[in-house]
Amino acid sequence: MSKIALEVKHVSKSFRLPTEQASGIKQAFVNWTKGIKGYKEQHVLEDISFKVEKGDFFGIVGRNGSGKSTLLKIISQIYTPEKGEVKVNGTLVPFIELGVGFNPELTGRENVYMNGALLGFSREEISKMYPDIVEFAELEDFMDQKLKNYSSGMQVRLAFSIAIKAQGDILVLDEVLAVGDEAFQRKCNDFFDKIKKDKTKTVILVTHSMDSVRKYCNKAMMIRDGKVVVYGSPSDVASQYTADNLKTEKKKVDEVEEGEFAPGLSELVPFFEIRNLSKDVIDQKDENLIFEIEYELTKNLSTFPSFSFHSEGMGRTIFDEHKPTKISKGAGRHVYQYSIPTANLNNGNYMVTAVLREAKNEEQIAFITSENFIRFSIARKFKGRRDNGLLNTKGKYIEIDGEQL
Numbered sequence: 001m002s003k004i005a006l007e008v009k010h011v012s013k014s015f016r017l018p019t020e021q022a023s024g025i026k027q028a029f030v031n032w033t034k035g036i037k038g039y040k041e042q043h044v045l046e047d048i049s050f051k052v053e054k055g056d057f058f059g060i061v062g063r064n065g066s067g068k069s070t071l072l073k074i075i076s077q078i079y080t081p082e083k084g085e086v087k088v089n090g091t092l093v094p095f096i097e098l099g100v101g102f103n104p105e106l107t108g109r110e111n112v113y114m115n116g117a118l119l120g121f122s123r124e125e126i127s128k129m130y131p132d133i134v135e136f137a138e139l140e141d142f143m144d145q146k147l148k149n150y151s152s153g154m155q156v157r158l159a160f161s162i163a164i165k166a167q168g169d170i171l172v173l174d175e176v177l178a179v180g181d182e183a184f185q186r187k188c189n190d191f192f193d194k195i196k197k198d199k200t201k202t203v204i205l206v207t208h209s210m211d212s213v214r215k216y217c218n219k220a221m222m223i224r225d226g227k228v229v230v231y232g233s234p235s236d237v238a239s240q241y242t243a244d245n246l247k248t249e250k251k252k253v254d255e256v257e258e259g260e261f262a263p264g265l266s267e268l269v270p271f272f273e274i275r276n277l278s279k280d281v282i283d284q285k286d287e288n289l290i291f292e293i294e295y296e297l298t299k300n301l302s303t304f305p306s307f308s309f310h311s312e313g314m315g316r317t318i319f320d321e322h323k324p325t326k327i328s329k330g331a332g333r334h335v336y337q338y339s340i341p342t343a344n345l346n347n348g349n350y351m352v353t354a355v356l357r358e359a360k361n362e363e364q365i366a367f368i369t370s371e372n373f374i375r376f377s378i379a380r381k382f383k384g385r386r387d388n389g390l391l392n393t394k395g396k397y398i399e400i401d402g403e404q405l
Helices: 025-033 068-075 108-118 123-137 152-165 182-196 210-216 234-249
Strands: 004-018 039-053 057-061 083-088 092-095 170-174 202-206 219-224 227-232 271-276 288-297 302-311 316-321 332-341 348-358 364-367 374-378 398-401
Touching: 004 068, 004 202, 039 068, 039 083, 039 202, 039 219, 039 227, 057 068, 057 182, 057 210, 057 234, 068 083, 068 092, 068 170, 068 202, 092 152, 108 123, 108 152, 123 152, 152 170, 152 182, 182 202, 182 210, 202 210, 210 234, 219 234, 227 234, 271 348, 271 374, 288 302, 288 348, 302 332
Parallel strands: 057 202, 057 219, 092 170, 170 202
Antiparallel strands: 004 039, 004 083, 219 227, 271 288, 288 332, 302 316, 302 348, 332 398, 348 364, 348 374
8 A cells, every 4th residue: 555645746837927918819910920929927836746655744835926825726636737747645635725615605504515525525424524623613603604794714713624624634734823813723733733643644734834844744845936945854944944034034225325314323323233143043052142233323422232032923022131231432333242042042033123222311322123133043953842932031141242443
């Protein structure tokens, strides 16, 4: 018996995007004689090949527009590839887009049966699955209401519950970890913990959450511009994806016209910058985050920089150092360098920003804009769950250098 649940062989896909519109047969003929196609080819996938074995929890990652969703639609037989083939060994259940297979004029109950039929299940099979679907979706009191009266969150929960509770062999999930409220997400996480141990089930997961890739997946791959660039270890794939994102997010500062100042700066502080001197992705417990703050002051004032850490996953500040460790006096260029222990930071994406304060009253006189924040990631292997970022404020940092230039 084959161990392969899904095999994708040399799959390519492109779309024709119209560039000119022919108003009639005559204009179409004129365009043809001039060699004007009226469209351009957009190559979405190029020579994609990979295998997923039975029992795998297989992750697919990539930035928006990389071709992930197109690949899932080909796997789910919504699209057909121009080249190559996809072999599926078992019943495949996709959860790709909200609303696919749903009719807003039917009740929740009727939509479950219709959706199940579209997935290839008989009415008897759907009836056996129905209680579990309703219980997981937490919609017992709403199943006889029309779907058009459901909120978008209720529709997502129902669709997701049908996908995961349907007795399929291969589950294809696209961005499902953002489904529902916090309580429902915890239920989903518990389901993934359970299904990960079930070697009779195969899961293909597309997500932007690298924490989920490391936590659930045993294999993964990354797609960039329609091509597979990394394949294998979830940790390696997640680290590469994070590194790519960090490079992309480092935006160039717009040129400022002479006599004007960029946001956060002024005639008093015409230059203020924070720079990362360590790795973008920290994967060792004993690694420190080393960064540098440099600014220029045009008046004879006593000043000091302060910085704060922000967790992108938690969406809030986790550490704020607003008291002076060293005060610089006088005009000119000043440089501060810090070494921050990261042992108490959980896996995730972080930002570091800074403001400049006058020492006399701690009033803010300059700040770093979001385009110039330091961005870094923690990607270590932990025992147990460490999903959220937390910096132990008892941890000490070292000011390496705070001398005036």
